[in-house]
Amino acid sequence: MKVRHTLICFFFLSLQDGNNGLVKAQIYARTEGGDVTVQCSSSPSGSRIILCKEPCKQENNIIETTDDRAHEGRFSIERRNRDVSVTITQLTKSDSGLYQCGSGSSYRPFEIIVVDALLDDSSEETTFYPRSGGNILVGCYFSTTETRKYFCKGRCKENDILVETAAYGAQRGRYSIRYVNGYSSGGFVYVGITQLTSSDSGRYRCGLDKPFSPDSYYSGFNIVVTDAPTTSNPNQAMTSSVPSASTATGSSRPATRAPTGVWLYAVIVVVVVVIVSGLVLMIFCSWRNIKPDGLNTSRTSGGTNTEIALYENCGPVSTCEDSTYQSLHPASRDQDQTYSTLTHTQHA
Numbered sequence: 132m133k134v135r136h137t138l139i140c141f142f143f144l145s146l147q148d149g150n151n152g153l154v155k156a157q158i159y160a161r162t163e164g165g166d167v168t169v170q171c172s173s174s175p176s177g178s179r180i181i182l183c184k185e186p187c188k189q190e191n192n193i194i195e196t197t198d199d200r201a202h203e204g205r206f207s208i209e210r211r212n213r214d215v216s217v218t219i220t221q222l223t224k225s226d227s228g229l230y231q232c233g234s235g236s237s238y239r240p241f242e243i244i245v246v247d248a249l250l251d252d253s254s255e256e257t258t259f260y261p262r263s264g265g266n267i268l269v270g271c272y273f274s275t276t277e278t279r280k281y282f283c284k285g286r287c288k289e290n291d292i293l294v295e296t297a298a299y300g301a302q303r304g305r306y307s308i309r310y311v312n313g314y315s316s317g318g319f320v321y322v323g324i325t326q327l328t329s330s331d332s333g334r335y336r337c338g339l340d341k342p343f344s345p346d347s348y349y350s351g352f353n354i355v356v357t358d359a360p361t362t363s364n365p366n367q368a369m370t371s372s373v374p375s376a377s378t379a380t381g382s383s384r385p386a387t388r389a390p391t392g393v394w395l396y397a398v399i400v401v402v403v404v405v406i407v408s409g410l411v412l413m414i415f416c417s418w419r420n421i422k423p424d425g426l427n428t429s430r431t432s433g434g435t436n437t438e439i440a441l442y443e444n445c446g447p448v449s450t451c452e453d454s455t456y457q458s459l460h461p462a463s464r465d466q467d468q469t470y471s472t473l474t475h476t477q478h479a
């Protein structure tokens with residue numbers, strides 16, 4: 132099975148209906164996101180040309196103009212040498228339907244079918260990933276024409292048939308099938324599923340003739356239904372979330388984190404403060420230790436330094452010697468200074 136991007140996409144198909152017979156409307160099958168250009172009836176310059184979607188009433192006119200060129204969003208119409216054509220770009224599935232374009236009484240009907248893929252009857256397969264709750268529509272092209280058309284899942288046993296018909300279309304619940312003859316030969320089998328759920332994931336076949344016949348023609352493909360995308364608040368990452376009292380144990384809610392750089396700066400500042408404080412304390416203690424122990428110095432108004440020695444209390448029998456230093460007047464500093472040591476012996 133191969134996805135055809137050229138030959139199949141440009142097939143002109145004649146729409147046939149089991150009840151109404153041949154309807155003269157060309158069908159243009161395109162994949163979603165593609166473009167389509169349709170040739171309309173000719174119209175002389177200056178006359179009114181219209182593009183509308185069925186039912187073509189005044190309010191359903193997409194473009195109505197007497198100019199040679201006009202556009203409305205993704206829709207445009209152009210007249211060149213009396214030949215009128217319309218173009219639709221960036222097709223969506225909502226663009227599927229019947230249209231008319233042209234001038235006066237010579238409107239030309241056409242139909243657009245927007246599908247997820249157009250496949251052929253080769254042996255290769257492809258996989259689709261639609262969203263849960265969405266729809267899927269696949270066109271399977273066959274070069275031959277058979278009476279019965281079917282759509283099945285899995286091994287395509289009797290109970291695996293989703294919908295089948297010998298007419299040109301049928302629907303069974305969420306499943307649909309439609310057959311469109313080719314312009315010259317062969318045709319398309321369009322199969323679709325609406326309101327997809329995870330249980331719709333699996334392997335499918337669309338084919339012609341009896342599903343159990345050895346001469347059956349089919350194309351296979353796989354569907355993997357994915358969860359619908361959730362809407363996220365772009366400001367969510369900027370706010371913190373505080374769990375409520377009813378939050379179950381073990382569950383967590385996202386909260387904002389302080390930037391790593393802020394923590395790094397804070398740690399550096401703390402370390403520097405600790406180091407500086409330690410250095411200051413060490414300097415202070417060293418300064419205290421340098422000052423002589425047991426000696427107080429005072430200065431008199433006359434400029435004489437008086438040193439008072441502090442003594443420990445000695446016991447009754449002691450060899451402690453009280454030493455007294457004589458302080459000389461500052462005027463005598465230039466002279467030879469003599470120190471005398473007086474020894475006082477304590478008696479019992």
